[in-house]
Amino acid sequence: MAEEKTYVEDIDRNIYDIKDEGQDSFSLDGGLTLDIVKQISEEKHDPEWMREFRIAAYEKYCSIKLPDWGPSLGGLNMNEIISYVRPNTKMSAKWSEVPDYIKNTFERLGIPKAERESLAGVGAQYDSELVYHNVKKEVAEQGVIYTDMESALTGEYADMVKEHFMKLVPVTDHKFAALHGAVWSGGSFVYVPKGVQVSIPLQSYFRLNAPGAGQFEHTLIIVDEGASLHFIEGCSAPKYNVANLHAGCVELFVGKNAKLRYSTIEKKKKNMYNLNTKKVKVEEGGTIEWVTGSFGSHVSCLYPMSILNGRGAHMEYTGITFAGEGQNLDTGLKVVHNAPETTSLTNAKSISKSGGISTFRSEVIITGKAKKSKASVSCESLMIDNISRSDTIPAMDIRTDDADVGHEATIGRISDEAVFYLMSRGLSEEEAKAMIVSGFAENVSKELPLEYAMEMNNLIRLEMVGSIG
Amino acid sequence: MSQEVLKIEGLSVAVDGKVILDKVDLTINEGEVHVLMGPNGAGKSTLGYSLMGNPKYEILEGKVTFKGEDLLEKSVDKRAKAGLFLSFQSPQEIPGVTLADFIRSGMEAKGERVSLYKFKKNVKSDLELLNMDASYLDRDLNVGFSGGEKKKAEILQLLCLKPALAILDETDSGLDVDAVRTVSAGVEAYKKSHNGALLIITHSTKILEALSVDRTHVLVGGHIAAEGGPELVDEINENGFEKYLNN
Incomplete structure (x- = not known):
């Protein structure tokens, strides 16, 4: 009796594949047109500037071509993607007001439990709209603003939002940034005032649900001088046969001597195209820490970019990617050292199994201004079998002699x-x-x-x- | 007569197509201490690995019965669960897995589920016996351990997992006198605590001092060249293996 297996089967992940029957109140058929963008804007009661912004972004979207590098996006047909789906509910701050079918999904994901366990704030996005949002009193008392993006547009901090919205990630960045600008919906806005240390992590938990639905949430976080925050983005999406697109956008601003840790556990389903764009700008003495775990998705292109813009700014990246059968996870990062004595430390790991492909791209740019800067990139790959693939593609652009840059890559079984x-x-x-x-x-x-x-x-x-x- | 634990009959083993063990017979009863000696390359470690089930070792022929059951048809983990233990000569380093978690996983596999807190409490006396600091439990398994520390960690696993038969593959090699004494005390404790049987592969007698040896086997060129009581250990220490090599 041979009990030893030589092959570890890919498994069915039923427990994350919970799907509620669609009860969407509002779906737009097929591809994207200017009318749809205008309709979205109207539905969301955008301020005038946002309406114009969306239209301009849509025009860019039409003119920019798909990227000609990285994993194939051939399975993605923009004309079939229903870009905007809204559940049958309004924003709710009380758990009891959330509809049952949405609650069921959340309960299976353990979200109310997490909430009970005194996690600071849970903003759970169901499809494209925030349905449940609760900020713990003590955080609000510290002066911290944690709200959904739609409210932020018209709230007390409307000017701050306008000043920062898609300034780090301009719509001209790439096709999906333009798409995001045109149809973005939902997401979080966080402002941590000067010197405030938020001791408990803020969490935003969302999942994609409707078949063929895209997800375009926008996250804008501003950590003011000397303040600190840990923000956790967790997401999970059930599995469908129609290709799903996730083109979110995360813009982070870390002030002087401030610190932000941005953690992501991404386990979207394996039919997902995950094309998120994330960027941070760090001022003098500030620190950004990226902690990333990527497990899901059919195709991922995730390269958070850090601009170390002030003297002594620091970045740390700790990430892991797990590519299983049918998955092509293209991850990495970009860091721009744009001031003296800036430092970056990258520690990436990747695992590939059952024919999965994982690619790690790193780009380190040291500008002429970044004297005495240090950058270290380490990438370790683990192959579970012979049919999987792992690539490391490092790039370095160093414009000063006075910098210390190191790169190390290992591959193991x-x-x-x-x-x-x-x-x-x-x-x-x-x-x-x-x-x-x-x-x-x-x-x-x-x-x-x-x-x-x-x-x-x-x-x-x-x-x-x-x-x- | 006491219960038979291990019975090897006509075991032949090859590695990469090369025959290493040739028709080996060996029987160990409950609680017995057996010593396996032999020159380098005689196949001593091969016997240990083959019994534990390393897939690199190809069984050509023979039969092995462990506690009355066919051992060779079992997978490695099933052999461990049945009560077989191998102390490795150079155990693997596993980054990111603590010694405590590793031992607890092994105990759990055998159906003994203990919390980390309780485990640490229970294992305290064993750590003291082995002259190990409690901080070892939280260190990555064998990573950065010295040769002696690795061997002690193996014996700690032996004490926690309480197998019916432990094969010690040169557990004493490369250790200084004090470390051998410590390891030996651990082995003695294993023996005493639940009358565990031992197959000790060794070149020296130091580790045997505290134990009373029941049988000695001399393995030369892949087969058992001589067998005897404890006196055979002394005889070999004095005269070496030359006599068997010339045969």
Whole structure:
């Protein structure tokens, strides 16, 4: 009786594949037209400037071509994507007012539980609209603004929003940034005033639901001088056969001596095109920390960009990518050292299995102004089998002699001897491999809050063993 | 007569097509201490790996019964669960997995689920016996451990997992006198705590001092060249393997 498996099967992730029957009140058929953009603007009661902004972005969208590099986006037909779907509910600050079918989805994802466990604020986005949003009193009392983007447009901080909205990520950046500008919907706005230390992480949890729906949420976070914040973006989307597109946009502003940690656990379903754009500008002495775990999606192109714009600004990137069957996860980062004594530290890991492709692209730019800057990039890849693929594509553009730049890339496999060793203590082959992979990912999971670290370990287990232990 | 734990009959094993073990017979009863000696390259470690089930070792023929069941048809983890343990000569380093989590996973596989807190409490006396600092539990498995620390960690696993038979593959090699004494104390504790059987692969007698040896086997060129009582260990220490090589 042969009990040893030589191949770890890709598993069905039913527990994340919960889908509610569509009860959308408002869907727009097919592709994107100027009329649709105007209609969206009207529906959202945009201020005039935003209406004009959307129209201008739409014009850019029509003229910019799809990127001619990176993974194929051939499965993505913009003419079939219903770009805007809105659930049958209005914004609600009370859990009891959220419709039952939405609650069911949230409860399965554990969101109310998370809320009860005194997580600072849960803004859960269901399809394209925020349906549940609650900011804990103590955070509001500190003067921290945490609200949905729509409210932010007309609220007390409307001018601040206008001043920053798509300034870091202009609509001319690429086709999907333009698309985002035209049809964006939902997302979060956070402002942390000078010197305020937000001790509990703010969380935004959202998921894609309707078949063929795109998700275009906009996140704008401004951390003022000397303040600090940890923001967690968690997302999960159920699985459909129609290609789904996620083209969100994240713009972060880190003030002088301020600190922002931006964590993402992304486990969208495997039919998703995840083309998010994220950028941060860091002023003198400020710090941005990216913590990223990418598990889902059919195709991902995720390259958060950091502009270290003031003396001594610092970036840290800790990320892991897990590409399974049918997945092409193209991740990485871009960092621009644009001031003296700026530092960046990149620690990326990738895992590929069952024919999955993971690619890590890094681009380090040291401008002539960035004397005495230091940049270090380390990328480790783990291949679970012989049919998977892992690539590392580093790029460096250094315009000064007075900088210290290092790059290191390694690629490894799970050694048979290591599996044998773990199995000799009673672990099954799958458990042994899962343990090795979890260990490989440990430097990322330890950076996450406990519940997310556990979730990430569960995801790894799910991929490796096919069950949650 | 005490219960038979391991019975090897006519075991032949090849690695990369090369025959290493040739028709080996060996029987170990409950609680017995067996010593396996032999020159370098005789196939001692191969026997240990083959019994544990390393897929690199190809079983050509023979039968192995462990506690009355066919051992060779079992996967590696099933062999461990059945009560077989191998202390590795150079155990693997596994980054990101703590020693504590590793041992607890092994215990859990055997159906013994303990919280981290309780585990740390329970294991305290074993750590003291092995002269190990509690901080080892939170360190990545074997990563950056010295040779001696790795061996101690293996014996700690032995003490926690309480197998019916432990194969110690040169657990004493490369250790200084004090470390051998410490490891030996651990092995003795394993033996005493639940009458565990031992197959000790060794070149020296230091590790055997605290134990009473029941049988000695001399492995030369892939087969058992001689067998005897504890006196055979001393005999070999004095005269070496030359006599068996010339045969």
